[in-house]
Amino acid sequence: MDGVELLIGTAVLALGTFAFRFAGPVLRSRVKLSPRAERLMALAAVVLLAALVAVSALTEGHGFAGFARPAGVLVAGVLAWRKAPFVLVVVAAAATAALLRLAGVP
Amino acid sequence: MRSIWRTLDRGLARDIGLVCVADCLVGVSYGAIAVSSGFPLWLPMLMSLLVFAGASQFMFIGIVAAGGNPFAAVLAGLLANARHLPFGFAVGDVVGQRWTRLFGSHLMSDETVAFAMAQDEAHRRRAAYWACGVGIFVCWNAGVLAGAFAGSAIKDTDVFGLDAAFPAVLLALVLPSLRDQAARLPVLVGVLVALAATPFLPAGLPVLLALAGVVVGIAAKEPELQEAR
Numbered sequence: 001m002d003g004v005e006l007l008i009g010t011a012v013l014a015l016g017t018f019a020f021r022f023a024g025p026v027l028r029s030r031v032k033l034s035p036r037a038e039r040l041m042a043l044a045a046v047v048l049l050a051a052l053v054a055v056s057a058l059t060e061g062h063g064f065a066g067f068a069r070p071a072g073v074l075v076a077g078v079l080a081w082r083k084a085p086f087v088l089v090v091v092a093a094a095a096t097a098a099l100l101r102l103a104g105v106p
Numbered sequence: 107m108r109s110i111w112r113t114l115d116r117g118l119a120r121d122i123g124l125v126c127v128a129d130c131l132v133g134v135s136y137g138a139i140a141v142s143s144g145f146p147l148w149l150p151m152l153m154s155l156l157v158f159a160g161a162s163q164f165m166f167i168g169i170v171a172a173g174g175n176p177f178a179a180v181l182a183g184l185l186a187n188a189r190h191l192p193f194g195f196a197v198g199d200v201v202g203q204r205w206t207r208l209f210g211s212h213l214m215s216d217e218t219v220a221f222a223m224a225q226d227e228a229h230r231r232r233a234a235y236w237a238c239g240v241g242i243f244v245c246w247n248a249g250v251l252a253g254a255f256a257g258s259a260i261k262d263t264d265v266f267g268l269d270a271a272f273p274a275v276l277l278a279l280v281l282p283s284l285r286d287q288a289a290r291l292p293v294l295v296g297v298l299v300a301l302a303a304t305p306f307l308p309a310g311l312p313v314l315l316a317l318a319g320v321v322v323g324i325a326a327k328e329p330e331l332q333e334a335r
Contacts (some may be wrong), residue, residue: 028194055301
């Protein structure tokens with residue numbers, strides 16, 4: 001692998017990612033948003049995060065992630081819904097997935 | 107900066123700390139995987155400092171290590187990170203002004219956005235964003251550094267179930283927003299669209315397509331608004 005190629009790749013990925021991150025706050029400060037538009041932006045973020053939860057819980061690459069991971073996330077979801085402490089929610093998710101894998105569940 | 111630490115109550119600080127520890131361990135695995143895939147030591151460290159977006163970094167080294175074109179690897183990484191654009195609109199009020207905005211924007215990640223969105227008061231949103239952002243930035247980079255040097259000690263964090271911890275964190279932070287009835291239909295549509303698209307489209311794009319849910323939300327809401335008038 002060519003070091004220069006990797007360096008250029010890193011630089012382009014870094015600049016592009018920063019541009020995505022920077023554009024929102026800058027555009028937002030230039031344009032006065034109506035309260036309705038503000039609500040829509042917040043809704044968009046919630047929808048994106050929820051989709052990210054679903055995709056990262058259920059899929060790996062283009063296929064199904066196996067049962068251990070979604071089971072862990074499901075346990076976390078029930079605990080969070082019952083208003084369990086955040087620490088318990090996260091540790092329970094990891095522990096469930098780890099134990100299931102230890103037991104041979106993919 | 108000092109007011110941020112004062113605003114953080116102990117519970118929120120502990121929750122953020124937990125996420126930082128989890129991200130640190132994922133960073134260890136990233137550094138170890140990158141180096142044991144044959145990349146030079148500096149690559150995972152430089153990338154974690156400058157790109158600072160875990161999923162796209164894993165994607166980049168995965169594609170290049172498999173013999174893929176670096177150009178394709180960059181493109182895939184950028185696609186995965188495009189969601190930061192709408193995130194920036196949602197939390198743009200907390201990332202700071204002028205110079206601090208440069209750094210504040212760089213700290214943007216799924217976790218920082220989710221933590222900020224989960225707070226209802228403006229000063230708590232700001233405090234959560236910055237504490238989580240700085241914390242994850244430090245822990246992620248420290249983890250990658252350790253992993254790159256330690257090599258293959260911890261290669262697969264899936265053994266510890268950390269791959270389940272990441273969506274669990276986001277889920278716990280996003281659940282309160284779903285109590286808002288107006289958010290449910292858009293979220294449901296968005297999730298279904300993203301899941302349906304995942305087998306067919308490159309990583310990153312399905313999550314962006316979830317924004318279709320917002321469009322459905324607007325369309326469903328519009329008649330009600332007119333009736334109200």
